[in-house]
Amino acid sequence: MKVISYIKRASLILLIMTAITGVAYPLAVTAFAQVFVNHKANGSIIYQDNKPVGSKYIGQSFTSLDKFWSRPSSTSDYPYNSMASTGSNKTPTGKDYEKILKERIDYIKANNPDKDTKIPVDLVTASASGLDPDISLESAKYQIDRVSKYSNISKDKINNLIDKHTEKKLLGIFGEEKVNVLELNLDLDKLKK
Structure with missing residues (x-):
């Protein structure tokens, strides 16, 4: 019982x-x-001309020379695959990882030949999730010359656009200044019209 x-x-x-x-x-x-x-609960979707073009919190791959480039993504199948959010399993001391970094550095140098400053680390390395939508302010500024050259927009206008889209440090001390690449590129497209 x-x-x-x-x-x-x-x-x-x-x-x-x-x-x-x-x-x-x-x-x-x-x-x-x-x-x-x-807005956040529903995916923070960004619209242009009443059509969804992306999410504020999930990065996209931009490769055109007249656009700002996002961080590299290490998600499987294709870059920024939100169904496969993960970092790379390659060890930072491994030859495979070293080769990938060298290829990325060479590509960035080839497409930014006028730059003699160090390439910001977030233009070369993927984020832990592989979906990071933001780049550092330093990375955005690094790309100004290339974007200006290929978009035929003055560096001053592009710099102002970056300033407009820069998210400041939390309370002025936490985190780093960052720029959402999708939002920046959408406003850049508006300047081209």
């Missing part, structure tokens, strides 16, 4: 906990997100 009593209690606890953690909690979190952070 005692065993049946234990099974009944355990089954009741299982049903209650399933209702709380599997139904009530997800509904409460979803409702909270929809009310207080609706």
Whole structure:
């Protein structure tokens, strides 16, 4: 008789906990997100001409010389594959990783021949998620000459655009200044029109 009593209690606890953690909690979190952070909860989609062009929080690959380039992505199948968010499994001391970095550096140098300054590290290395939508302010400034040359937009206008899109450090001390590449490139396209 005692065993049946234990099974009944355990089954009741299982049903209650399933209702709380599997139904009530997800509904409460979803409702909270929809009310207080609706834009973020729905993917922070960026629209241009009433058409979705991307998300503020998921990077995209830009390779055109008249655009700002994002960080490299190490996701599988194709760059910025949000279904395969991961960093690279290559060790920083391995020959494969060294070869990849050298190829990236050579490519950046070949497409920015007038630059004699160091290439910012985030233009060469992938982020941990492989989906980072931002580059450092330093990386954005590094690309001004190339973007200006191929877009036929003055460096001053491009610099002002970068300043407009620069997200400052939190409280002036935490993190680093960064620029969302998709938003920057969309506004750059508007200057071309």
